Amino acid sequence: MVENKAAAPIPSPREITTEPRFSDKLFRGVVTAGGLSSLIILGLIAIFLSYQGFEILIKEGFSFITSSEWAVEVDSVGEITNTSFGLAAMLVGTILCALIAVVIALPISVAAAIFLSFYAPESVKRVLVSIIDLMAAFPSILFGFWGLFVLMPSAEYWAKLINKYLGFIPIFEVEPRIFTRSPFITGVVLAIMIIPIVTSISREVFSQTPLDRIQAAYALGATRWNVIRTVAIPYSRGGIVGGSMLGLGRAMGETVAVYTVLNIVYQINWQVLFGAGGNVASLILLKFGEAQPYEVKALMAAGLILFLLTLLVNFIADQIVARTGSKGR
Amino acid sequence: MTQSIAIPKPSRPWRPSPRERVINISLVLGSFLASYLIVLSTEMKGKLAYFFVFFAALAILNFALGLITKDWMSGKDQFFSVLMLLGMTLVILPTANILYTVFDRGRAGLHSGLLTNDMALSTPSDPITNGGLTHAIVGTFLLVLVALIASVPIGILTALYLTEIKGRFTRPIRFLVQAMSGVPSIVAGLFILSAVVYTVTQSYSGLVGSLSLTILMIPTIARTAEEVLNLIPNDLREAGVALGATQWRTVAMVVIPAARSGLITALILGVARIVGETAPILLLTGGGDKINLNPTQGAMGSLPFYIWKSFLLGTEESITRGWAGLFVLLVLVLFLFMLARFLGSRRAK
Numbered sequence: 001m002v003e004n005k006a007a008a009p010i011p012s013p014r015e016i017t018t019e020p021r022f023s024d025k026l027f028r029g030v031v032t033a034g035g036l037s038s039l040i041i042l043g044l045i046a047i048f049l050s051y052q053g054f055e056i057l058i059k060e061g062f063s064f065i066t067s068s069e070w071a072v073e074v075d076s077v078g079e080i081t082n083t084s085f086g087l088a089a090m091l092v093g094t095i096l097c098a099l100i101a102v103v104i105a106l107p108i109s110v111a112a113a114i115f116l117s118f119y120a121p122e123s124v125k126r127v128l129v130s131i132i133d134l135m136a137a138f139p140s141i142l143f144g145f146w147g148l149f150v151l152m153p154s155a156e157y158w159a160k161l162i163n164k165y166l167g168f169i170p171i172f173e174v175e176p177r178i179f180t181r182s183p184f185i186t187g188v189v190l191a192i193m194i195i196p197i198v199t200s201i202s203r204e205v206f207s208q209t210p211l212d213r214i215q216a217a218y219a220l221g222a223t224r225w226n227v228i229r230t231v232a233i234p235y236s237r238g239g240i241v242g243g244s245m246l247g248l249g250r251a252m253g254e255t256v257a258v259y260t261v262l263n264i265v266y267q268i269n270w271q272v273l274f275g276a277g278g279n280v281a282s283l284i285l286l287k288f289g290e291a292q293p294y295e296v297k298a299l300m301a302a303g304l305i306l307f308l309l310t311l312l313v314n315f316i317a318d319q320i321v322a323r324t325g326s327k328g329r
Numbered sequence: 330m331t332q333s334i335a336i337p338k339p340s341r342p343w344r345p346s347p348r349e350r351v352i353n354i355s356l357v358l359g360s361f362l363a364s365y366l367i368v369l370s371t372e373m374k375g376k377l378a379y380f381f382v383f384f385a386a387l388a389i390l391n392f393a394l395g396l397i398t399k400d401w402m403s404g405k406d407q408f409f410s411v412l413m414l415l416g417m418t419l420v421i422l423p424t425a426n427i428l429y430t431v432f433d434r435g436r437a438g439l440h441s442g443l444l445t446n447d448m449a450l451s452t453p454s455d456p457i458t459n460g461g462l463t464h465a466i467v468g469t470f471l472l473v474l475v476a477l478i479a480s481v482p483i484g485i486l487t488a489l490y491l492t493e494i495k496g497r498f499t500r501p502i503r504f505l506v507q508a509m510s511g512v513p514s515i516v517a518g519l520f521i522l523s524a525v526v527y528t529v530t531q532s533y534s535g536l537v538g539s540l541s542l543t544i545l546m547i548p549t550i551a552r553t554a555e556e557v558l559n560l561i562p563n564d565l566r567e568a569g570v571a572l573g574a575t576q577w578r579t580v581a582m583v584v585i586p587a588a589r590s591g592l593i594t595a596l597i598l599g600v601a602r603i604v605g606e607t608a609p610i611l612l613l614t615g616g617g618d619k620i621n622l623n624p625t626q627g628a629m630g631s632l633p634f635y636i637w638k639s640f641l642l643g644t645e646e647s648i649t650r651g652w653a654g655l656f657v658l659l660v661l662v663l664f665l666f667m668l669a670r671f672l673g674s675r676r677a678k
Contacts (some may be wrong), residue, residue: 017506020575021575023575023577023578024576024577026577027576027580028494028576030486031489031490032494032496032498034483034486034487034489034490035486035487035489035490035494035498036498036502037483037486038487038506038509039501041509041547042505042509042512044520044524045520045544047518048524049523107416108419109416109420111413111415111417111419112413112416112417112419113418114413114416115413115414115417117390119410119413120417131421132424134424134663134666135374135420135423135424137598137602137662137665138424138427138605139605139658139662140429140514140605140606140607140608141605141636141637141658142605142655142659143427145636145640145651145655146426146431150426150430161377192423197422199524223403223405224405224406224410225405225406225408225410226406228400249432253513253515253516254513255514255515255607255608256607256637263531264592281513281515281516284515284519285515288612300519302432303516303519303520306513306516307512307513310512310513310516311511313430314508315509319509
């Protein structure tokens with residue numbers, strides 16, 4: 001027995017390596033693949049929409065985004081004789097409505113975020129933050145029909161007031177005097193939709209304001225407003241701008257709420273209070289129902305333009321937010 | 330040697346004293362009175378006038394108070410605090426109004442058969458008690474279920490990549506997820522239309538609708554799950570590895586179980602994001618009036634489609650039906666939201 005034990009081979013030292021095991025390699029591979037799925041999906045969206053829309057884009061060329069006529073002429077047999085597709089009116093309308101929304105939402109959201117970060121007591125704050133998060137979860141169809149049935153009468157009255165007192169400014173002119181379903185009212189509805197996003201991002205950046213700087217300002221005798229004005233707002237400016245860019249992107253891509261509230265008309269309209277406007281996303285929804293295969297291709301091209309536009313806005317927003325973070329003022 | 334030590338009573342100097350409270354309340358009351366009097370005596374009228382005159386009066390009175398009791402700076406501070414309160418009020422008012430409107434108008438459309446009948450045998454102008462929402466609720470449930478099955482693995486894997494692997498692509502992927510959450514819902518619908526409907530299925534069905542919802546759901550799940558996984562202390566991961574586990578084992582048996590309720594919250598928020606999504610549903614599902622249990626074939630009804638259709642039909646009854654549909658949808662969203670909150674608060678303990 002004793003001899004046997006002695007004769008047993010001495011185990012060679014375990015080989016130490018930093019090489020991951022097979023299971024880990026597999027794990028890392030699968031997770032990386034999953035992580036790259038967002039890239040793949042976004043890439044596929046761009047590829048398929050360009051594939052479907054490229055015939056129209058070639059034919060219309062640059063006038064697809066500069067002309068504002070959208071017409072399909074059909075002869076008596078139902079054959080398409082002539083088409084012209086131009087998005088200009090819809091693009092202008094999209095940007096106009098989204099800008100109105102941001103102009104309305106930004107001051108309200110920043111004020112609310114400042115209130116939440118610097119004024120509200122903890123218990124009140126928790127309730128209010130819940131309400132804002134809940135508002136972000138409301139479906140857009142809810143905002144759409146609420147805007148149409150409930151907000152419209154009030155908003156029409158506000159529009160008349162603005163027209164009465166500020167009508168000398170060209171964009172507030174209304175001729176003929178139709179106030180319902182205007183870009184302004186759409187902008188108000190969109191503003192209500194993006195307020196929760198802008199508010200929660202602003203609140204987040206305000207909460208990252210360095211505490212020592214706030215305390216230093218108080219120690220120098222600053223009032224609460226001084227602290228907000230001289231410490232919090234300069235520190236958070238980039239984040240707030242980025243947050244409102246995100247809100248802008250949301251507002252530009254909104255379909256259902258705009259479709260229900262806005263009166264879609266194919267002409268470039270800069271009178272924000274006048275009841276005519278456009279929006280690429282709702283154009284797609286509006287035209288899709290009766291569109292023939294050829295027109296559907298044009299809608300795909302429109303979708304591609306909208307996709308690229310929102311991607312661009314998101315990219316700019318991301319860059320702005322990232323720069324604020326690293327600047328570390 | 331027995332000296333008594335005076336223990337100071339704890340005070341809360343930041344709390345408003347009774348005197349300050351009386352002043353604050355009287356300022357608010359004074360503003361009410363001012364808004365009432367000013368609106369009465371001038372041309373202004375309506376709720377809008379009351380609202381803004383009240384806040385203007387409150388701001389000016391607070392400013393005056395600060396100016397009299399302390400100095401110019403303090404007055405300015407008081408003035409702006411009222412402005413911030415105004416902003417907060419403007420955020421809360423629409424939410425309150427939406428909730429009130431939906432519950433108020435939706436009530437008229439509620440009846441005992443709402444959850445047990447479908448709309449197959451009802452016309453738009455039928456009395457409200459005919460027909461119901463079963464097909465829509467079943468359809469929404471199936472759509473969400475299929476979308477969940479498709480998006481949960483992708484969303485969680487993305488979150489795991491961002492938190493566990495932190496490879497070379499972390500920054501671009503974080504941006505792409507962000508960009509994906511900004512993809513307009515109608516574009517997601519068009520994409521599925523061009524990539525799946527025109528090339529493969531050639532027909533509308535619940536399944537293709539779910540696919541478009543998947544695209545909208547992935548970023549919500551991925552971002553929430555990332556936040557949750559980031560909250561898991563690194564000590565746990567290090568402890569797992571130190572015990573000799575591989576990274577795969579550590580993630581599967583330590584990190585994910587620790588984050589479980591948070592991950593479920595992420596799923597619920599994802600569901601809440603898509604449950605009322607309308608635009609892609611309108612493009613893709615066809616929207617039937619009968620119960621359809623097969624997502625791969627045939628038109629599938631859903632709550633958003635039902636609401637949309639009811640409002641567009643435009644008869645008095647169908648508009649009531651639309652509000653009732655919004656009521657049910659809102660209750661669903663509220664329920665999901667509270668569930669997520671509940672799980673989230675349990676996690677924090």
